[in-house]
Amino acid sequence: MGVSGCGKTRVGVEIAARLGLAFVEGDTLHPRGNVEKMSAGIPLSDDDRWPWLDLLGAALRHADEEGHGLVASCSALKKSYRDRLRHGSGGRLLFVFLDGSHALLQARIAERRSHFFPPALLDSQLATLEYPGDEPLVVTVDIAAPVDRIADAALQGLGAFGVRPCQDQGKRHVEMTQAVKVAVVGAGIMGSAIATRLIETGQVVTVFDLDKAKVAALTAKGAAAAASVAEATRVSSFVILSLNHADIVRSVVFGDGGVAASASPEKLLIDMSSIDPADTAQMASRLSAETGMKWLDCPLSGGVPGALAGRLTIMAGGEAADFEHARTVMRHLCANYTLMGPSGAGQTTKLINQLFCAVLFQAVAEAVKLAEAGGVDPKAIPAALKGGRADSSIMQEFMGKFAARDFSPTGRIDNMLKDLDSLQAFALKTKTPLPMTGQVVELHRLLCAAGLGPRDSAEMMRLLDGKIS
Structure with missing residues (x-):
């Protein structure tokens, strides 16, 4: 000093x-x-x-x-x-x-x-x-x-x-250890958690979202607010996107006042959204051709708790050099960071991840009901099965939550359905049979039709409790 x-x-x-x-x-x-x-x-x-x-x-x-x-x-x-x-x-x-x-x-x-x-x-x-x-x-x-x-x-x-x-x-x-200048575009549940973690680890974070209240919550923690996506890109070395749909990603990157307006070859776009692999590959190719800025698709698993603890699993798609360059940011966010292949490969791996998650969420909900019907405390099941073949991180993290009918948000049902729809479209294109996944997709669609799309996956318990018809 x-x-x-x-x-x-x-x-x-x-x-x-x-x-x-x-x-x-x-x-x-x-x-x-x-x-x-x-x-x-x-x-x-x-x-x-x-x-x-x-x-x-x-x-x-x-x-x-x-x-x-x-x-x-x-x-x-x-x-x-x-x-x-x-x-x-x-x-x-x-x-x-x-x-x-x-x-x-x-x-x-x-x-x-x-x-x-x-x-x-x-x-x-x-x-x-x-x-x-x-x-x-x-x-x-x-x-x-x-x-x-x-x-x-x-x-x-x-x-x-x-x-x-x-x-x-x-x-x-x-x-x-230099502080990294990172823009976070999209301050929803996951984007806010990502930005919060980066702020807490001492990075220089600039945020943009159309919802000013969400931006204000992050500036109160130490982030700077940008007036546009282009401004956030201009002042940052890395631009993280956390958005809900490929059309939104395309507009944010290539629309007026978007990423491309301030893009340059020394900057890197890290898309942590979950979108279609083909859309990802097409947009990555276009951004590189028009501006020289590279694109790394980095969908995640681990949700809000994983982001806040820096324990996310990241499946990446892109060039090896860009993957290594992104470690500057990813080391603060994830415990498991893997390059799966070229652009879009991360998104394909995320679809596989979502298949497992959706099926396992439904399995956990049904296991809770079965335990209750048999007079067994469902909250005791994770410890009893720990280390066995039925063990999983989803069971360990969510069975107690589902049993308690704890509907606090850790993710959104409609976001899961969006990913499952992309998964089914990919399966249809490749003629891949997914019979069990198809049943789980329809259950998610039923929850969304009942107005529970923005709610947590624990809402599955309402369906099995007979509170949704």
């Missing part, structure tokens, strides 16, 4: 390397408005800084929850800012305060060529700075020395708090 010019990044990288930890550059988390103000020589207010500090605190908390440490650079000029980080990180947070003379700081800032911070703002930062003094878990180091000597002094001070350099020379490197 310290004012601009104190060497936070260089010293932070050196300390991270010696500790075998990742490093995050705090300045990369500044919202676009903050960067524009500082570039114009306008000092930031506390209201400007709170969302930035919250993003950095979330990144520190995420690293702690994942069981590894993180070294971050941040000015943290006031005690209130440091307390905000302490609270946001949720764990024991150590500070290294890099202190130096005005003349030395001014000279170092003048030497920088590509940073948005102008030398004229140094005086305002020094006026704002509240020295950490007797605050706990703070080490103060003078910067009038080479970087390696500053790091030596910092680690010597940190040693008093139990911090030790990494002894494994093979691990003494630093992973430069």
Whole structure:
């Protein structure tokens, strides 16, 4: 920590390397408005800084929850800012305060060529700075020395708090963990969960949705709102789509003010919608031909709980290079990330996933009824069958929910029906017999006809309870 010019990044990288930890550059988390103000020589207010500090605190908390440490650079000029980080990180947070003379700081800032911070703002930062003094878990180091000597002094001070350099020379490197600029288009149930997870892991998230209330809920968590899809694309390196239908995806990408209007070869579109494989392949080819921007289809499994926990299963379709590039984002969202083949292959795999899910949801609902009819507590079934051939994640996650008639949303019946209709169309085209799936499709259609399309799959229990005719 310290004012601009104190060497936070260089010293932070050196300390991270010696500790075998990742490093995050705090300045990369500044919202676009903050960067524009500082570039114009306008000092930031506390209201400007709170969302930035919250993003950095979330990144520190995420690293702690994942069981590894993180070294971050941040000015943290006031005690209130440091307390905000302490609270946001949720764990024991150590500070290294890099202190130096005005003349030395001014000279170092003048030497920088590509940073948005102008030398004229140094005086305002020094006026704002509240020295950490007797605050706990703070080490103060003078910067009038080479970087390696500053790091030596910092680690010597940190040693008093139990911090030790990494002894494994093979691990003494630093992973430069830059915040990723991601647009999320579509703030429905899944899109909101995806955006929330990315915000909580310290990414720079810009959202667009026609529903302003959904956007407001995400901006309250730290996202930025875009006035159009084109604007969201322009300010981001990755564009995630979470939409309900191929026609909507096509309009969002190629319509007025869409992705294509701001597309460029260095950006990547990640479509996490569930749509027809042929439509996906056609749109991916068109976007690449017209703009150079590549397309990776990444439908998901795991629902809202999986997204919020970063435990989604992602089945991808596209080029291997784009698949690897997307790991920058996907590592925050998923536990299982697999390239299934060329464009559209991810969507085909999602259809197979939906076949399993739809049939198993119906099987779970029927098993609940059978258990109840036989005087067996259906909530005891998952533990009793765990590890056996009948075990499945759907049974473990949903049987208790179905038994309790818990209709809280984890997905939508009409979205499942949309996927099942695509599955049947694909089966018809390829002349693939799916007799059991056909029965489950009609049950979903019956639920939608009864007005339950927007509701959770647990509504199947109403049908079996005789409450839907």
